[in-house]
Every structure is written in C-alpha cells, then in structure tokens.
Amino acid sequence: MLAARQRLAYPRVMARIDLVLFDCDGVLVDSELISMRCLVDALGRVGHQIDAESAQARFLGVSTASMCAMLEEERGEPLPDSFLDDLRRSLFNAFAAELVPVDGITRLIDRLAVTRCVASSSTPERIRHSLRVTGLIGRLEPHIFSATMVARGKPAPDLFLHAARSMGVAPENCLVIEDSVAGVTAARTAGMIAIGFTGGSHLTHAVHGPALTEAGAAFVCPSSGVLELRLAQLGVIGPRSGRAAG
Secondary structure (H helix, E strand, O other): OHHHOOOOHHHHHHHOEEEEEOOOOOOOOOOOOHHHHHHHHHHHOOOOOOHHHHHHHHHHHOHHHHHHHHHHHOOOOOOOOOHHHHHHHHHHHHHHHHHOOOOOHHHHEEEEEEEEEEEEEEHHHHHHHHHHHOHHHHOOOOOOEEHHOOOOOOOOOOHHHHHHHHHHHOOOHHHHHHHHHHHHHHHHOOOOOOEEEEEOOOOOOHHHHHHHHHHHHOOEEEEHHHHHHHHHOOEEEEOOOOOOOO
C-alpha cells in the first residue's frame, strides 16, 4: 500500500484519511445531462439561447448563485423572477422520472470504512430530492452540505472547508471526489486530496480526464469500480458493507 500511495501526485496523500467528501451531481447521481437539458429549456423560455454542450462547459460544478450572476452579466439585465422557480420545477419533475444513482456508487458507499458526507453546489432541497429518488439519502444524511451555506461556491474552497470544520476533520485528512474542474480546484485550494471522477454519462474520460488532472486531481477514475480500487489502496474501503456515516 505504501508504494501505491507514493505513486500519487502529491505527498499529502500520505496523511490519514478520516473523511470522504462526495460531490453530488455527476458523482453520486447521474444528473448532469438531465440538468443541462432542463437548464437550456428554462433559459430558452426567457429568451437566452445556449446549447447543452456550452452550458456544461460553463456551469458544470458551479453554484446556482454563481451561474445566475454569470448569466445576468452576459445578458446585461436580471433574469426574470420566475426563472429559478421554473427551473426548479422542471428539474424536480425530470429527476423524479429519470434520475438514477451513478453505476456502482451505492456499493462503494456501503464499503467505506471512514466517515462520509456530501458537499455540493446544489441547494439543500435539490440535493436531498436527488438522493431521495435514487435511494441514497439514508446512506448520507444528515451530513449534507450545500454552497448556499457559504459565501462563495466552488471553485472557492469555502464549502469544503465548512464541511470539514462541521465534521471535525482537518483539511489534510479529507479526500474529495469531484467530476468538475471547479470542484477539484476548490478541494486543492482547501488543502485536501482530490480524486477526479468521469464515470457520469455527461463525461468522456479521454476528453475530460486531463482537465481534472491539470486542476490537481491525484487520480482520475473512469468508473465507480476503478474509484473503489483507488480508495481501497488508500485504506478507506472496508471488507464489508454498512459502517454508518459519522
């Protein structure tokens, strides 16, 4: 195991890992293609035209507040008051009908031998809705943290630092699993280990993996199976399921 740890991208991996922080969208739940479709449709209804590929490139891993600020600056005017309610309604309906957990992630969570939490750019309501409809909520509550709880969302480190502080774990003993450059950047700025994940249906490993590596990910894993193997190398996967969070 020592040799495996020494092959990681930076020496802080040698630290003991006491907390795994999961991003939600694209890591726990396979939501990003659904989300981008709903976002493009909602923006179209207020006269702002953008395609799904461009929306993903700009907004993947970014908080709703930051996304709206970017759009309003681009438009030169505020988004209509109804925009967020309309987007929320369409997202929640689509998630209820279509959302599934990322393949293999349930088994991985059940095998974790350390405390885990969720740290997501989404709102608490959306995070819980996503975890509820995919059957993951019981594995992760009550340790759910949202960018709405801090002043700055990803790529700022505020959310991860807030989650670690709330869980009573030093940043150097935290490992973050992220699918976005913004998320990996936030984790590294927070002084945490970052593992990139490209197992969601919205990403292609060969295309998106290098960007996550460039942002500072120690590894980039193309599937939950590979991620599970990496976590086993780091000593945070147990031999049997079901250690409770916290």
